[in-house]
Amino acid sequence: MTNYEKKRRYTKVAYSMLALSMGLGAVPVSAREALPPKASSLAIHSSHIGLRLQHVPAGGASSRLYRGDSLKYFKNEFLRKPGFSKLLNVIGEGGGAPTATGVSITGVLQVGETLTATYAFHDADNDNEGASVKQWYRYDGSIKTTIPGATGTNYTLTSDDVGKYIVFGVTPVADDTPTTGTEADYTTIGMVSSPAAPTAAPVSISGTAAVGQTLSGSYTYADANSGDTQSGTTFKWYRADDGAGTNKSAIIGATAQSYVPTFADAGKFITFEVTPKNAANFLGTGTPTSSSPTLAVAAAPVASGASVVGTTRVGQTLSASFAYMDANNDPESGSLYQWYRADDGEGMNKNPILGATSASYVLVSADLGKYISFTVIPKNAALLADTGDIRGSEAVGAVAAAITEPASVSYSAFSAQVSEEESLIEVVAVKKNVETSQAAKLNLVKDGNVIERADFNFEADGVMSALTEASVKETIAVRVRSLKGAENVYGNITGDLVQAMADKTQRLAMITGDVAIDFPTVSIPEQLQAGADGMTRETKIELKIEKQPKAVREAAAEWAAGQGAKVIGTSYKFSVKVQNGDKTTSIAQYGDRYAHFTLPLPEGVTDPTTLAAVMLVDGQYVPVPVRIVDQEHAVVETPTNATVTLVQRERQFDDLSGHWGAQDLLFMANKDNIAGEADGKFNAHGNVTRGDLATMLVQSLGLGHRTKGLSGDAGFSDLPEDAAASEAIQLAIGAGLFKGYPDGTFAPEALTTREQLVAVLMRFRANFELELPQVRSESLDASFKDASKGADWSKAYLESANKGGVIKGFENDSLGASRELTRDEAAAIIRRFLQHTNLTN
CATH class of the missing domain: 2.60.40.2700 (Immunoglobulin-like)
Structure with a gap:
């Protein structure tokens, strides 16, 4: 028999005994109204789920209805009522409502933390737990407040709980009647606190x-x-x-x-x-x-353009030359030098020379046949950032043996009296600075102490021997160090010698103690359009360097004053003429190549940032690149023969204070490579159009004096109306810097990008055969995190510029190749190009 069947049987027996003891019979529910007043009535009837017992209290109180499918309902509700227990004694005590014990809370009492409540459910009749009622409360010590929605066993503390105790209450509910017990609760020991941020x-x-x-x-x-x-x-x-x-x-x-x-x-x-x-x-x-701020950041000094100056011959002195720059304007002090010797120009077996740690070095017999270079670590006298990065020069050599025979010197019949000093004049030919005698003879014409004319007459056998021994692209030179102050210097050489040099793309130089001309010989037959046989011994070529009269200097000074500049030193005219029979041709241009013109540098002029040079062509002064090579000389780089004048200019722009590239921008402005705005500002962040860039490049590269025959007559339909801007575009195209568009336009107002400028400069370098030594070993991809974002056509140009030190990225190691170009970026990139190709300091 099941428990349920037992409960039904016991309940029926109990009801029958109760009814008989009270004198009642089984009556329908509807008959309870016929019972005596004030007496309790029991209505008992049978149903499919068992007996139902309805107890109706006397006095009309509300009735309660119970199902008789469990004996415990009858026992607990009726038999324990006063009087009922005397009428019926049921065997077996027990039963009652469920209970919750062992209520507790665990967790950290802090906002944001989750508390967990636990308890044990009990029921005397072994009924299972039903939907027990759970509730969390806040308690301030006197009032307990229900927390809305907090009806589970977990609760996450909020800021409303700060300073309160937390209470958890549970009212146990069983899944069988009687179902609901009394609420049991637990109160936390401490109050909720607010958390602290780190x-x-x-x-x-x-x-x-x-x-x-x-x-x-x-x-x-x-x-x-x-x-x-x-x-x-x-x-x-x-x-x-x-x-x-x-x-x-x-x-x-x-x-x-x-x-x-x-x-x-x-x-x-x-x-x-x-x-x-x-x-x-x-x-x-x-x-x-x-943190507290640091002191003002100091900038370490920088050495750039390191090169060896001097003759690579045993017994001669080599000097270390470099451009010193310091962002804090701290003067140079205590720079560190080290000289090296190697077996070749590539640095094989390169080793430091013991004790050679000064700014100059005298070549010894151990250097014979070796290649010499140096490194410099720039230093200043500042306490902070006093030492810059190490910089090295290219190697020069090979070192030749000392001269043991005197040079050959002769004088014409019309020369003035020869002094003892003049008898020591050295006439040499140069193969990578290796001197040899029997290359030329010197004739002087003097008027008192003034040398009116100095003539270099090149000796055919000596020159031919020298150029034959020399390699391709080397320089053949005659040099007279002690000859200074001559009013006119001439060089006379036959066409066959120049043609032989041109066949090996060698250069020819004529050098005195203060002036010099050094030009690419290959340009002479090109300009003459010489035939297959080239020039012959009957062709006479005259080189000339002429000190200009006072009137020329005064005219230049007047022009310079109007430009905020001043003339320094003397103006010189450089020219080359070719005589073929009765026909004389002046060589005005050297094509896509530079000649080097040396001028004397006035004493005290040492700042390359303020030094500029101009050439007078067709009544106009146009800028050309210039660099200081030592304390006494400056070299002008130009593809044109003309009159050259050195000037000094020191421009200022009030919007460049604190600018990252202020030194580069002022360097370019002082050389008239880039102009400021009409309001006196530089406008560093302004955009650069194709027309703007053409003008900037023509000014910076010294192309403004090239004749129209060499410029590009592109015939574009959209050239600017401004004559100067239009001419700059045509000159830039003629130099291979730009190309037009297929529709016949140049688009001068189109904006340019950083990679476009780099491409223009790298094409120019190739056209003019400029050397761009590698100063950086890292590839483009290794140097810049966004290198892959550049256009495919620009990758080779960018790689070359990166290795040559022409481009730098931004602070986040990005290159920004496709970014629109700004004036300051353009000036800085062109400045580095000029420096690394040795056109300027």
Whole structure:
């Protein structure tokens, strides 16, 4: 028999006994109204689920209905009522409502944390737990308040709970009657607290505040919530104009715990900021905390354009030449030198020369046949950033043996009296600076102490021997170091010798102690359009360097004054003439090649940033590249023969203060390579159109004096109406810098990009056969993170420019090849091109 069947049987027996003892019979429910008043009535009837017992209290109180499918309902509800227990004694006590015991709460009493409640359910009749009622409360010590919606065994604390006790109550419910027990609860021992965000303190910077030096940020992480560990803390570096934070701005890409200042930081004040973070879901991020600023960042000095000056012959002195620059204007002091010798120009078996650590070096017998170079580490007297990066020169050589025989010197019948000093004049030919005698004879014409004319008469056998021994593209030269101040210097050479040099693309130079002409011989037959046989011994070629009269210098000075410049030194005219029978041809152009004209440099002129040069052509002064080669000489680079004058200019722009490229931009402006705006500003961030770039390149590369016969007569339909702008475009096209579009337009107003400028410069370098030594070994992809974003057609140009040091990226190691070009970027890139191709310092 099942428990259920037992309960039905016991219930029926109990009801029958109760009814008989009260004198009642089985009556229908509807008959309860016929019972005596004030007496309790029991209505009993049978149904398919068992007996139903309805107890109707006297006095009209509300009735309660029970199902008789469980004996315990009858026992607990009726038999325990007063009087009922005397009428019937049922065997077996027990039963009752369910209970909840052992109520407890676990978890951290802190906002954002989750509390978990547990309890044990009990029922005397072994009934299972039903839908027990759970509720969380806030308790302030006197009032308990229900927390809306908090009706599970888990509860996540909020800010409303701060300062309160938390109570969990559970009312047990069974799945059988009687179903509901009494609520049992538990109150937390402590109050809920508010969590604290992590902190970073103190924050500080260590390291030397100088360009190229590493700064490191440090801090102490703390979190009041002991269980929260640091995770995801972020860093930022800032630069400002002063220690008070004026114009403070985040440094792009500087998000690591260390930072290496760049030249953009020179003179700036650097701070380090930490934002502490932990892995918590609530208040996991602390307040950003900054360090105190550093001192103003010092810029290390820079050495560029390192080269060896002097004759590579045993007993001769070589000098280390380089351009010193310092962003803080700290003077040079204590630069470190080291000289090296190697077996060849590529550096095979290159070793330092013991004791050769000064700015000059005297060649010894051990250097015979070797190639000599040096390195320099620029230094200044500053306490910070006093040492720059090491820079090395190219090797020169091979070193030749000392001269043991005197040079051959003779004088014409019409020369003035010969002094003892003149008898020591040296006449030489040069093969990579290796001198040899029997190359030329010198005739002088003097008027008192003034040398009116000096004639170099090249000796055919000596020159032919020298050029035969010399390699392709080397220079054959005659040099007289002690000859200075001559009013006119002439060189006379036959066409067959020049043709032999041209066949080997060699250069011819005539050098005195203060002036010199050095030109590509291949340009002579090209300009003459010589036939297959070239020039012969009957062809006479005259080189001439003429000191210009006072009136020429005064006219140049007047022009310079109007340009905010001043003339320095003397003007010289350089020319080459070819005599073929009765026909004389002046060589005005050297085609797509540069000649080198040396001029004396006035004493005290040493700053390459303010030195400029102009050429007078057709009544106009046009800029040409110039560089200082030593304390006494400057060399002008030009593809044209003309009158040359050195000038000094020192422009200023009030919008370049603090600009990253101010030195480069002023260098270019002082040489008249780029002009400022009408309002006196530079407008560094202005865009550059194709027309603008053509003008800038013509001015910078010294192309403004090329004749129209060499310029490009493109016939474009959209050239500017401005004659100067239109001519600049045609000259640029003629030099191979630009091309037009298929529709016959040039698009002078179209904006240019960084990669377009690089391509133009690399094409020019190839056309003019300029050397661009490799200064960087890293590939383009290794140097810049966005190298792959450049156009396919520009990759080779960008790679060459990168290896040659012409391009630099931004602070975040990006190149931005396809970005639109700005005036400051254009000026800086062209400046580096001029420097690395040795057109300027």
